[in-house]
Amino acid sequence: MRSRRDDGFATPVEMMGLVLFGLLATMFLGYLGRLHAAGVEVTSTARSAARAASLVSGPNAATAEATHVVATSPLVRRCGGGTRTRVVWAPSSLGTWQGGSVTVTVVCTIRNRSLSGVWAPGMRTVSMSDTQPIDRYHR
Secondary structure, three states: OOOOOOOOOOOHHHHHHHHHHHHHHHHHHHHHHHHHHHHHHHHHHHHHHHHHHHOOOOHHHHHHHHHHHHHOOOHHHHOOOOEEEEEEEEOOOOOOOOOOEEEEEEEEEEEHHHHHOOOOOOEEEEEEEEEEEOOOOOO
16 A cells, blocks of 8 residues: 555656756767767868878978868867877888878867866867878879
């Protein structure tokens, strides 16, 4: 036999616990979504920079072009701690620029506050790279 005091309804204290858990879970999922979006944006920028670097005439021009692509991308607004770009090229079997490959690594430091939507200490570093072939016949 059930007591009259236990009629199956949640008390206000229990409901506040559920509401608080729901808010925290929503904030955490939003944080993960924004972190993933930042990773996608860094990957896209690295891919664009590597493609642009693979279309120029030499390694020095490739570094300049990749740096320019990253500096003019929308990624710069997201990276509160700044971006870094590293360009590495592998020569072809003949040791020349044409026929080799170029790898661009983009590193973005993001403030946790911009990911969580509320005050959060610290920063996250997202690093992505992409490798593109250098066309053997392109001059």
